[in-house]
Amino acid sequence: MLKNRIIPCLDVKDGRVVKGINFVELKDAGDPVEQAKIYSDGGADEICFLDITASNENRETIIDIVRKTAKECFVPLTVGGGIRTIQNITDLLLAGADKVSINTAAVKNVDFVKEASKKFGSQCIVVAIDAKKVSDNKWEVFTHGGRNKTGIDAIKLAKQVEENGAGEILLTSMDKDGTKSGYDIDLLKEITNSTNIPVIASGGVGTLDHLYDGIVKGGASAVLAASIFHYGKYKIKDAKEYLNSKNVSVRL
Amino acid sequence: MNVTIVDYQSGNISSVINSFTEVAKGKVNLEVTSDINKIKSCDKIVLPGQGSFKSCVDSLNQIKGLVDTLKEFAIINKKPLLGICVGLQMFADIGYEEAETKGLGWISGKVSKIDNQKGKFKLPHIGWNEIEIQKESKIFKDIKNKSHMYFVHSYEFIPEDKSVISAITNYSSKIVCSVERDNLFGTQFHPEKSDKIGLKVIDNFLKL
Numbered sequence: 001m002l003k004n005r006i007i008p009c010l011d012v013k014d015g016r017v018v019k020g021i022n023f024v025e026l027k028d029a030g031d032p033v034e035q036a037k038i039y040s041d042g043g044a045d046e047i048c049f050l051d052i053t054a055s056n057e058n059r060e061t062i063i064d065i066v067r068k069t070a071k072e073c074f075v076p077l078t079v080g081g082g083i084r085t086i087q088n089i090t091d092l093l094l095a096g097a098d099k100v101s102i103n104t105a106a107v108k109n110v111d112f113v114k115e116a117s118k119k120f121g122s123q124c125i126v127v128a129i130d131a132k133k134v135s136d137n138k139w140e141v142f143t144h145g146g147r148n149k150t151g152i153d154a155i156k157l158a159k160q161v162e163e164n165g166a167g168e169i170l171l172t173s174m175d176k177d178g179t180k181s182g183y184d185i186d187l188l189k190e191i192t193n194s195t196n197i198p199v200i201a202s203g204g205v206g207t208l209d210h211l212y213d214g215i216v217k218g219g220a221s222a223v224l225a226a227s228i229f230h231y232g233k234y235k236i237k238d239a240k241e242y243l244n245s246k247n248v249s250v251r252l
Numbered sequence: 253m254n255v256t257i258v259d260y261q262s263g264n265i266s267s268v269i270n271s272f273t274e275v276a277k278g279k280v281n282l283e284v285t286s287d288i289n290k291i292k293s294c295d296k297i298v299l300p301g302q303g304s305f306k307s308c309v310d311s312l313n314q315i316k317g318l319v320d321t322l323k324e325f326a327i328i329n330k331k332p333l334l335g336i337c338v339g340l341q342m343f344a345d346i347g348y349e350e351a352e353t354k355g356l357g358w359i360s361g362k363v364s365k366i367d368n369q370k371g372k373f374k375l376p377h378i379g380w381n382e383i384e385i386q387k388e389s390k391i392f393k394d395i396k397n398k399s400h401m402y403f404v405h406s407y408e409f410i411p412e413d414k415s416v417i418s419a420i421t422n423y424s425s426k427i428v429c430s431v432e433r434d435n436l437f438g439t440q441f442h443p444e445k446s447d448k449i450g451l452k453v454i455d456n457f458l459k460l
Contacts, residue, residue, distance in 0.1 A: 001422055003380045003400065040447070045380055070270050076402060076445050093264040098445060121263055121303035123376060123404040167376055167404070198374050221374060251380040251400045 003251045004215045005045035005222035006239050007078075007200065008229045010035055013053050015061040019230045033068045039229070040073040042236040045251060047073055048101070048224060051081030052145065059088065063095045070096025080128055080170070089116055093124065101170055103128040104143040107150055110160060117165030126200070127161040128170040129154055131187060139187050146174050154187070155194050162195045169195065170224065172203040180206025180227070188218030200224050208234060208242040215248055254281045255458065256294040260318065261311045263302030268336065271444035272298065275454045288317050296460070297325060301338025305347030305363055305407065308338045309355060319356065327358055332435040332460050334391070340431065340438030341409050349407050359431060361411035366424060373424035376406045381421045381429075383441070389418040389432050391439075391456045399449050401429070401441035409440065435460070 011018040016030040028034060036047045047069070051062040059082070066079055079092050080101030089100050105112050106127045117125045130146050131139040131154035139154035158169055171191055173184035183201045192199045198221035201214035205225040214223045228234050240250045255276065257268060269284055276282045283290060291297065299322070301308045312319055326333035335343060344355040347363035355363070368375050380400040385392055401421075408427045411417065418432040421441075429440045437457065443450035 001381065002377065002403075005379050070266065071274070074267075074271055074274070074445065074451060075447050076404075094266055096266040096270055098264070098267055122406075123302065123378070124264060168378065196368075196371050196374055197376070198378050221379065 007046045007224040008039045009048040009224050009226045012051050032065050036069045037072050044236050046076040048078045066095040066097050099124045101126040101128045107143050113164040122165045122167035126168045127166040130172045132174040158191045158195050162197050168198045170200045176204030182210040183214045185218045192219035254294040255296045257284045257298045259284045259286050262308050265300045267444045268300045297333040299335045299339035305349040306353040330435050334457050335438040366408050368424050377423050378404045383419040385419045386417050393456045402445040403441045
């Protein structure tokens with residue numbers, strides 16, 4: 001049967017990991033290539049880089065990181081942050097990324113997702129939706145790393161990007177992100193129930209139980225987390241063994 | 253030994269190149285090309301494929317003489333060829349993604365959308381799934397039954413002759429995940445993205 005995926009996410013700024021993993025075997029806590037390798041060797045099902053610099057001048061930096069990582073990690077590699085054009089996607093894929101995660105550009109111009117999935121195939125187009133709760137069972141989409149309100153309903157956007165050929169949705173709750181209090185399960189449930197493509201849960205993981213909730217209660221196909229894997233609090237293996245002990249199927 | 257990865261503008265083949273380069277290091281000459289003469293004279297071919305069945309077939313047909321060269325190599329001369337993902341699917345007579353499209357017709361059968369039981373199962377089938385080995389296969393040498401491989405696809409190959417199936421995987425139904433006939437090999441999963449176990453599949457192919 002298909003396994004639930006665990007995806008560690010590395011936030012990269014100006015070529016360095018912002019919140020690093022603090023493992024003893026790590027020579028340089030800020031080197032994204034080295035950290036990706038540790039996650040991959042530790043059993044990560046995919047690796048995600050989020051480039052939070054994402055200014056045009058710095059695109060070469062992330063491309064270089066992707067190029068080096070792809071030569072050492074043989075699991076799928078997703079890269080997000082600042083993707084605005086078809087050329088941006090081409091550059092990342094040529095460097096060795098397997099998927100790209102599109103956020104602001106997917107909201108600004110719904111045809112961009114259509115164009116990208118037609119050109120590269122749905123399998124490599126992930127749409128990242130950042131949502132904030134506005135009332136009961138209603139969530140609004142934000143862009144530009146959560147700075148800009150859009151007035152767009154998150155559920156509506158999810159359905160629309162599915163129709164336009166997105167292969168997956170990376171769903172982040174802005175209310176939960178950074179709180180370590182767990183995913184927004186209501187939001188996750190709404191989106192997983194109203195779409196038919198895999199949803200990756202993101203934002204709020206503080207314990208291994210939260211990963212369980214995301215999959216079992218929220219219906220996510222994959223769970224993404226950053227900080228619990230940083231500083232060596234948990235290893236990927238711990239997360240997998242925990243989920244397995246609770247009868248959630250994972251790749252061991 | 254010379255191994256050619258066929259570059260026919262079938263989408264993103266960087267990962268295929270990276271993984272084969274890693275395994276081939278110092279042992280095998282690897283070339284990424286669409287040059288017919290180079291393809292003709294090599295020892296083994298890797299045929300990747302991403303995007304839709306139709307777009308891949310169209311791209312193959314756009315390179316003059318390529319389809320005939322591949323057929324002569326793999327079917328007439330029976331030299332080793334490995335198709336990956338849509339590269340495997342194209343072995344079929346016909347595919348139904350985007351529009352009804354004629355395939356290479358090397359293994360009788362069709363490629364149709366995975367029956368996801370009216371939405372009960374999400375599509376694409378993305379992630380790690382176990383392979384259930386159906387027959388002894390040269391590319392699964394030293395690979396344990398129920399090993400995990402990485403999949404990403406919405407369409408499946410349904411061959412008429414079930415004896416070509418070397419492994420299946422269980423999703424909404426039993427899905428063909430690899431085929432083998434003589435020296436013709438195909439995997440629906442991505443060995444190049446399947447961690448160390450995937451690299452082992454590649455190694456087995458290179459060692460044939």
